[in-house]
Amino acid sequence: MSTSPSTADDGPSNARNAPHADASPKPARRATIRDVAAAAGVSTATVSKVFRGGYRLRPETEQRVRDAAEALNFSPNPYAQTLHGARTGTVGLITSDIEGRFSLPVMMGAEDAFGSDQVSVFLCDARGDAIREQHHLRSLLGRRVDGIIVVGSMTNPRETLGRDIPVPVVYAYAPSTHPDDVSVITDNVGAGRIAAEHLLSLGYSRIGYLSGDHTYLAARERVQGARSALQAAGTDILGGEALYGPWGEEWGRAGARRMTEMYPDMDALLCGSDHVARGALDALREDGVRVPEDLAVIGHDNWELLARQSRPPLSTIDNNLEALGRRAAELLNAAIDGSPQPGVHEVPALLVPRGSTLRAH
Known part of the structure; x- marks a missing residue:
């Protein structure tokens, strides 16, 4: 579909520039929905709604669209359905x-x-x-x-x-x-806040954060939310920032071991996803760390197949x-x-x- 504005082909300037005085005039280009939208000063979606019918539009807007369509001799295309068609359901x-x-x-x-x-x-x-x-x-x-x-x-x-x-x-x-x-x-910021507040409500106070890929907005926003909750309670993420790594259980295992070495008195670990948390649970169990007696773990996403079968079952945040x-x-x-x-x-x-x-x- 052409996006250029409609132009007339029978004006005086075109006649002067024609190679032969008796050349047949070119057929006028058919007006498009874009042309009508531009002429009426509305979006193409609004033009479509006018011709499909069944929408609550301001009368002056609908009249402006119909006037523009009439002036351009516009006929709705197949995407516009029928002139007064009902919804297809x-x-x-x-x-x-x-x-x-x-x-x-x-x-x-x-x-x-x-x-x-x-x-x-x-x-x-x-x-x-x-x-x-x-x-x-x-x-x-x-x-x-x-x-x-x-x-x-x-x-x-x-x-x-x-x-x-x-x-x-x-x-x-x-x-x-x-x-x-x-x-x-x-609301991923809110999700991070909920996770941290849950740990705080249970008496955990030295909380580390093991996140996923830093390029994911959700990873950064969840950390942001957790930090805001912890700071409101007068504390912060251990080390002042999360550890980021690839999403997955392998990073969860490696990251959990790194965190316990860096912060031996850590009492809770907040993970950026259930996969990361599942890997962390496996590593902690192998290293003799009891969950949650020695160290609590919480994830994100509530992937139930994984979370329910974790040992112990994984607390997590559901994306709703x-x-x-x-x-x-x-x-x-x-x-x-x-x-x-x-x-x-x-x-x-x-x-x-x-x-x-x-x-x-």
Whole structure:
């Protein structure tokens, strides 16, 4: 689709520049949704809503769009569905989370909010490939979905799909970098704060932090939240900063041993993920350190298959992904209804206490 503005081909200057006076005039380019949006001073999404119908728009905005469309002799394209068409009752969910650890809970929450008997969800796996993601986007638009949820594979902000998509888009788990997009994420700063406050509430005071990859925003934000809680209680992370390393059990084992050597009187270890915490538990058990009697351990993510089978079962912070999915669906419904709520919306994390922090009484 062309993005250049519409121009006339029959003006006097074109006639003067024509190679032959009797040359046939070129056919005028068909006006596009971008042309109408530019002429009306609105977004392409607003133009799409006007012609799809069923949205609550300001009357003056709708009239301005229709006047611009009439002046440009614009006809809606297939993505705009029908001139006064009703909703299709379908939405798309594009994910790059191949394993489904994050996308499946988000989708379950979204389906709960949509209502399984009212809205169908098309799940597409982009596999972290931008070209594949665009292919799925075109396919979903071809199916005339009412809106799209995009689930990231990590919490770092991601590039927007674009501002000219004719249906609303909500970004979940990973926020869009564009401030006018609608995004919903877990409050990772709050998650770190909850983890530290849990340890403090149980009487632990010399708390180390073993984090994951520093390039992950979630890793840094969780540390930030934990430090704020500890400092509010008059203490801090041992050493004043977390130890960062690769996500995984191997780093958890190596990092835990390093931490116990550096801080032999440490009484609690806060880990940036359940994988890191699981590795730490294994190393501590092998070294004869009793958990939680000698040293408490808490993780993040609440990957239940791993956390419940740890020895002892792992206390952790749940990302509350089903609630995140429900919130994403609510925001998408609001946008479909013509009331988008741009910006980043946060869902609070949840504490899941288990045996790795709870001493027997």
